[in-house]
Amino acid sequence: MEQSPDESVDALRRAVLRSWRDSPTRFTEDTHAEHDLRVGAYRDRVFVELAQNAADAAALAGAPGRLRVRVVDGELRVANTGAPLDRRGIAALASLRASGKPSGHQADGDAAPGVTVGRFGVGFAAVLAVTSEPRIVSRTGGVAFSEARTRQEWDADEVPVLRLPWALPADEPPVPDGFDTEVRLPMRAGAQAAQEYVAAVEREAADVLVMLPWLVEIDVEGRLWRRHDDGAEVVLTDPDGGRTRWLTQQGQGCTWAVPIGEDGRPRPLGEDVLHTPTPTDERLSLPARLLTTAVPMEPSRRRVLASADSPDVVRALRAAAEAYPGLVRALPAEHRLALVPRPHFPVSDVDGVLRDLVVERLADDDWLPSATSGLLPGRRARVLDVDAPHLVALLADVVPGLVAAPLCGRDAVRAAEVASARGIGIGELVEAVxxxxxxxxxxxxxxxxxxxxxxRAEVELDELGALPVPLADGRTWPGARGVLLVEAGDAALGTDLAALDIPGLHVAHPEAVHPLLRRLGAVEAGPAELLRAPAVVEAIARSVDDTMAGLDVTALVESVLTWVSAAGRAPGLGALALPTASGRRRADELVLPDSALLEVLHPDAVGDDDAPLDVLDAETARRWDREVLLACGVRDTFTVLGSEGPDAGPEPDDELSVPDLDLVADEAWPRAIRLLASQPDTWRVLTAPDHRLRDWLSAHALLAGRPPRHWRLPSATELAGLFDPVPDVGLPENLLALVGVRAELAVADTDPAHDAELLCARLADPQRTVSAGLVLRAHSALSAVPPDDVEPPDQVRTLAGTVCDADDAVVLDAPWLLAVWPADRLVAAADFADAPALADVLDLPLASDETDETDEITATVAADAGEGSFAAWSELPAIVEVADLLGIGVPAGGVVVHDELTVAGTPVPWWRDTSGDLHASDSPEGLARAFAWSANRWSDRVLVERLLDDPDPRAVLG
Structure with a gap:
């Protein structure tokens, strides 16, 4: 006799209790198993698991299912249509281990072939996250679970809720009309928690409808989400009327899905998870969602059953990957690259295996549209790496395997390369055509x-350098550089150019003339462009050699001079072979017959074949305009060269130079300098701030037989003795200064070593009388010169005004040393701070290093030869009074005062010993110097001495 539903529930409960009594470990196992499911595998899957149960019920009934969510009296109630709860389902609920549906069952019309559906398996444990008293009410009965009632049956700190089933209360309300089953969950946290859960359900509703094809409607408190299948597309409608669409592709045991817009454009997913078909914890990074029941999963359905590379898992994932190209092909051709996985590190082991398998299928299957016809697999596809659809059409029959537009551009290449496609760059394109x-x-x-x-800056112009150009003669020339462009109707110019017979001169077909060719180096066939055409430039460059080889270059020369008449200067014209009295030479090696330059050049610099310059044939000079000849580089006066070379001409802010100055005759330098000053271009160089020409002239020009820097201006009398005034050479003083005649005491920046050696030689000349102040200033100027390249002098000028051997001299570096060193051995600068650098330049020792520091200061005080007495500056009334008059702060420290101060037997007014202590004789001179040094007011030492003699304010003011 068949048991009633309540009897079946009671029998199940008794069986469980008997198993706990017979095997105490079984209770512990059940408790731990439910705990693990509640806090682990199913902790946040309540709605998903209930929706899966509803989908399973619909599949068992063979009709699309509906699901309803309500909050009633603090309870969350989830009702669904489909197969009602039966005894097998009740047993499954109480088992914690199995589904109530035989494995392998598949309902007719299942949207995902191979899906195994179940009813109320271990996934129902998810409800324990929100309740401990769940009930399931169905048209065929129901069952309740209760933590409280279980504790009444079994005394333990923690009990498994879902192991002991109970009959429903007699007053349990029936299932809502139109539904077959309802799960009722009294919420632990009350009505507020139920409402919060409803909000979470609303957020998940759309995703649930996508992943569970047997569900077509979800009703949440009267707000409806609906699913409608339109061929391969799933259309979802939300409560506000908004629609989302998913494109799907079925495979063996799986379904791929990707959201698409109303225009059919896909909206690739970012990170997602594997759905089996409910969400798992296996992260995926593919652009589409995979729903599969073929992948072996743990009972929790959160993780794959074994490792991602196990044979069963790989087999299931491979089957899914084989269906993926079908999803891609279902998209319009222009959107297919959106479903190619983007290259990055896998987000999980499953993701890594699946991505590799999908990419492999995209490489081997046909899915990319060909620019000619049909489809291409990734391995045979070529994608143009610039965004130019019309360019793809032009090249369709030129590049094998070219992918059709609009799948082109760098983004398209990056995407297609993942599937082993190859990008074709502009370089390959140029090679292909x-x-x-x-x-x-x-x-x-x-x-x-x-x-x-x-x-659009997608291509660098240089990449098109070898782009072919169709020529007017029917040939195709590789590269536009040097090709001449002749617009249609101007073909006569091309014919005239061809008659010149200049090798390498190419003229483009008029119908192919295009601005791109100009950008690539093709030039218009006008005079200026002709002069810059590489073939013409080369013909000019070899014109002298051609003449020497016996070729007639007259036509070339006449044409070039004609073009220069119209266009002016151009690069390379200096090589043009122009006639002289004895033959032809480069234009930039010729001088006009009436040039003023001929008056200043050395006779050997002009004339025969070995001379650097020659004179232009007089007839040629008469026939052609002077400016035309000068534009070709023929000299009329000194010329100016820019940093770009002789043909570029001077430009503002360019680094300029003047050639041929080394050809000036020695005696002609004054005339040459006047010639330089008379022309604007050379005057600009002569007066340039960089002083390059002035510095060169100062060392290499000759005035009265000596370079300008060896002389001084007549007005520079402060240099008298060191430098002689320049003789009268017919140049004004401003020109003399511009060519380097000295106006002040300074060492030249451009050649400091040689200038320093000249200054040292003048100082060491015993025949010269140099003022003491000038010697000091000269030595200070020398101290600023880097010493490495200076050849030290053999003799030096001393403080006594005499000249002595360098081996006997020292450089004065401290004022107190004056008392113990003879002046005719001391070399001094205007400032003691310059002494170390001066010593380096002259290679002399410092006086302080040469003073015998082992000698003690010998001080005799009256007859008993006392050591002197220390006095702080602030304790010397006379010093304090002088400091006040001069506004000098009284320094710290003091001085040792002696009646008489001697150093090594020599009387001195003051001294600084090796420990840094100051000593002074008891005299205004000694105290003044010691105080001025201590107060860092050395320049006021004489005034201090005077005030110590007479501390009268009038001495300061007058």
Missing amino acids: GGIERPPAWWRDLYTELLAVVD
Whole structure:
């Protein structure tokens, strides 16, 4: 006799209690198992698990299911349509281990072939996260679970809620109309928690409808989410009327899905999880969602059953990957690259295996549209790496395997490369079109497309350097550089150019002329462009050699001079072979017959074949305008060269130079300097702030037989003795200064070593009378020179005004040393701070280093030769009074005062010993110097001495 539902529930409960009594470990196992499910695998899956149960029920019933969520009296109630709860389902609920549906069952019309559905398996444990008293009410009965009632049956600190089933209360309300089963969950935290959970359900509703195809409607407190299948698309409608669409592709045991817009454009997913078909904890990073029941999963359905690379898992993932290209092909061709996985590190082991398998299928299956016809697998596809759809159409029959537009551009290449496709860059494109025959109009269309990508900065212009150009003679020339452009209707110019017979001169077909060719180095066939055409420049460059080889270059020379007449200066014209009395020479090696330059050059510099310059043929000079000849580099006066070379001419802020100055005759330098000053270009160089020309002239020009820097200006009398005034050479003083004649005491910045050696030689000349002040200033100037390149002098000028051998001299570096060193051995600068650097330049020792510091200060006080007495400066009334008059702060420390001060037997007014202590004789002179040094007012020492003699304010003011 079949048991009633209540009897079945009671029997199950008794069986469980008997198993606990018979095996105490079984109770512990059940408690731990439920605890693990509640806090681990199913801790946050209440709605998903209940929705899965509803989908399973719908699948068992063979009809699309509906699900309803309500909050009633603090209870969360989730009702669904479909197969009602039966005894097997009740047993499954109480088992914690099994589903109530036989494994392998599949309902007809299941959206995911191979899906195994179950009813109320271990996933129901998810409800324990929110309640401890769940009830399931169905049309065929129901069952309740209760933590409280279980504790009444079994005394323990923690009990498994879902192991002991109970019959429903007699007053349990029936299932709502239109539904077959309802799960009722009294919320632990009350009505507020139930409402918060309802909000969470609303956030999950749309995703649940996508992953559970047997559910077509979810009703949350009257707000409806609906699913509608439109072929391969799933359309979801939210309560506000908004619609979202998912494109799906079925495979063996799986379904792929990706959200799409109303226009069919996919919206690739970022990070997602594997769905089996409910969400798992296996993270995925593919653009589409995978729903599968073929992957072996742990009972919790959160993790794969074994490792991601186990045979069963790989087999299931491979089957899913084989279906992926079908999803891609279902998209419009222009959107297919959006579903290629983006390259990055896998987010899980499963993700790594699945990504590799998907990428492998995309590499081997046909899915990329060909620019000609059909589909291409990734391995045979070539994607143009610039965004130029029309360019793809032009190249469709040129590049094998080219992917159709609009799948082009760098983003498309990066995406397609993941599937083993190859990008084709502009360099390969240029190589591909090399040698092909196409009408000139086709080339012009090609140029138009390429110029557009250049202007968009997708391609560097240099990459198109070898782009072929169709020529007027029917040939194709590799590269536009040097090609001449002749607009249609101006073909006569091309014919005239061809008649010149200049090798390498190429003229583009008029129908192919395009702005891109100009950007690539092609030039208009006008005079200026002709002069810059590489073939013409080369012809000019070899014109002298051609003449020597016996070739006639007259036509070339006449044409070039004609073009210069119209266009002016151009690069390379200096090499043009112009006639002289004895033959032809480069234009930039020729001088006009009436040039003023001929008056200042050395006779050997002009004339024969070995001379650097020659004179232009007089007839040629008469026939052509002077400016034309000068533009070709023929000299009329001194010329100016810019940093770009002789043909560039001077430019503002350029680094300029004047050639041929080394050819000036020695006696002609005054005339040459006047010539330099008479021309604006050379005057600009002569007066330039960098002083390059002035410095060169100061060392190499000759005035009265000596370089300008060896002389001084007549007005520079402060240099008298060191430098002699320049003789009268017919130049004004401002020009003399510009060419380096000295106006002040200074060492030249451009050649400091040689200038320093000159200054040392003048100082060491015993025949010269140099004032003491000038010697001091000269030595200070020398101290600023880097010493490494200076050759030290053999003799030096001393403080006594005499000249002595360097071996006997020292450099004075402290004032107290004056008392113990003879003046005719001391070399001094205007400032003691300059002494160390001066010693380095002259290679002399410092006086302080040479003074015998072992000698003690010998001080005799009256007859008993006392050691002197220390007095602080602040304790010397006379010092304090002088400091006040001068506004000098009284320094710290003091001085040892002696009646008589001697050092090594020599009387001195003051001294600083090796320990830094100051000593002074008891005299105004000694005290003044010691105080001035201590107060860092050395320049006031004489005034201090005077005030110590007479501390009268009038001495300061008058």
